[in-house]
Amino acid sequence: MAATIHTLGELRQARLHSRPVKQEIRDNLVRKLKAGETLFPGIIGYDETVVPQLVNAILSKHNFILLGLRGQAKSRILRALVDLLDDQVPVVPGCEIHDDPLAPLCSACRARIAREGEDMPIAWWPRAARFVEKLATPDVTIADMLGDIDPIKAAQAGLNLSDELTMHYGLLPRANRGIFAINELPDLAGKIQVGLFNILQEGDVQIKGYPIRLKLDVMMVFTANPEDYTARGKIITPLKDRIGSEIRTHYPATRQNAMAITRQEAWTDRTTAGGLKIEIPDFVREVVEDVAFQARADRKIDKRSGVSQRLPITTLELVVSNAERRALANNEAVVVPRVTDVYAALPSITGKFELEYEGELKGAETVARDLIKSAIGNVFSGMFDGQDSRTVVEWFDLGGTLPLSDVTSAADVVAQTSGVQGLRELAGHLGLKSNAPAPLVAASVDFVLEGLYAQRKIGRSDDRGYSAAPEAAPRRGPRREEPMIDEQFQIPGSKKKYYN
Numbered sequence: 001m002a003a004t005i006h007t008l009g010e011l012r013q014a015r016l017h018s019r020p021v022k023q024e025i026r027d028n029l030v031r032k033l034k035a036g037e038t039l040f041p042g043i044i045g046y047d048e049t050v051v052p053q054l055v056n057a058i059l060s061k062h063n064f065i066l067l068g069l070r071g072q073a074k075s076r077i078l079r080a081l082v083d084l085l086d087d088q089v090p091v092v093p094g095c096e097i098h099d100d101p102l103a104p105l106c107s108a109c110r111a112r113i114a115r116e117g118e119d120m121p122i123a124w125w126p127r128a129a130r131f132v133e134k135l136a137t138p139d140v141t142i143a144d145m146l147g148d149i150d151p152i153k154a155a156q157a158g159l160n161l162s163d164e165l166t167m168h169y170g171l172l173p174r175a176n177r178g179i180f181a182i183n184e185l186p187d188l189a190g191k192i193q194v195g196l197f198n199i200l201q202e203g204d205v206q207i208k209g210y211p212i213r214l215k216l217d218v219m220m221v222f223t224a225n226p227e228d229y230t231a232r233g234k235i236i237t238p239l240k241d242r243i244g245s246e247i248r249t250h251y252p253a254t255r256q257n258a259m260a261i262t263r264q265e266a267w268t269d270r271t272t273a274g275g276l277k278i279e280i281p282d283f284v285r286e287v288v289e290d291v292a293f294q295a296r297a298d299r300k301i302d303k304r305s306g307v308s309q310r311l312p313i314t315t316l317e318l319v320v321s322n323a324e325r326r327a328l329a330n331n332e333a334v335v336v337p338r339v340t341d342v343y344a345a346l347p348s349i350t351g352k353f354e355l356e357y358e359g360e361l362k363g364a365e366t367v368a369r370d371l372i373k374s375a376i377g378n379v380f381s382g383m384f385d386g387q388d389s390r391t392v393v394e395w396f397d398l399g400g401t402l403p404l405s406d407v408t409s410a411a412d413v414v415a416q417t418s419g420v421q422g423l424r425e426l427a428g429h430l431g432l433k434s435n436a437p438a439p440l441v442a443a444s445v446d447f448v449l450e451g452l453y454a455q456r457k458i459g460r461s462d463d464r465g466y467s468a469a470p471e472a473a474p475r476r477g478p479r480r481e482e483p484m485i486d487e488q489f490q491i492p493g494s495k496k497k498y499y500n
């Protein structure tokens, strides 16, 4: 329909009256709900928590705020609102505030319509352009956000300064008839919050002391860190009052949901970039995900700023890259990441959290290494619950060592570990088929060794690789997972007291 409408007269004849933007978004949402469409494709794990609240806020035609920590898909949700706009809306060509040709706000457009009449051409504004986003920072000014008065323009045109023709429009007026998103609202200076409130409430604003009337039609959406938002004095009360709904986002509740998000977001299929075939074992994905879960629960890490879902996403990318590098160096046809590759992803982990004082004393890298180790231990314990690892541990206790590293080829890992009694059998618990390719066998064996190391049943050092657990390991007995068997067992010729 829009394609055939080029003039004001045609638009009037077609009776295409634009609706207020919140009504338009509501109507389109209602249509999608009736049709049973997926509302926020790609947003995972919010179906029963955030999405119902969002739907209610939109049905209520509210301005709303998403309260959540970093990496909880807040910006992504706001951008997804674009899908709820009409494909395009008619505008007066060239108007900075995208005036509706049938109901223009600015006097320039009204003058033009009076001059050109029904023959005035109209333009069509696509929905993607109707979303305006601004990251709030303390240095954002009224001029940036709302606009400024141009005294020279006024003088030249012989206009009064309060005439809106003298106005140089800021971001918000230029978002007229669209969605205006402000990220990190509490970082916005108080007087700008007042300006926003006035626009929302009264449709006018004072600029440099001159009242300017602008009956804008905007859906306002915001994001904020919950603690900043609720802190006294950060948000002016009248603005808070105008925000109809506060919706809390959260990190994925389950490891499965988290893995689904990372699977969707991480760049791991590299065949199109001239890369090799990549097979990521599930246990590697689980460990990567658990690093984030461990970090979110760690008291050395600042809870207030959170641990973004971007941590596991970028970590998995580096894990795959490290495996890719190894496979290329060793001329392997299949890339299979190992859990030891997660240590190579430290550069993507250390920058993704803020440390508490205790964490700062240890240093980001040590904290990150500890997180990886406990993630491996956690995932390993879950998968190998009830499995007997005694034969393998005994091999090390009797003096066996394995000088492996993350650059050791798959064939070498398989060859060097083939003499370790019980190791292949234990790794077979991961569902290894008898014809599994060497890189996958190597990854499984690597996981078992790292798992036993995380459980302190064997030791590992940079120069010697895997060996028996250090003699000085403090009181391993009480920490064991299976305390019922063999409370103590004296190995002849060894000072080691505990093992299982």
Ligand SMILES: [Zn+2]
Pocket (backbone or CB within 6 Å): 092, 095, 096, 097, 098, 099, 104, 105, 106, 107, 108, 109, 110
């Ligand atoms: Zn206009």
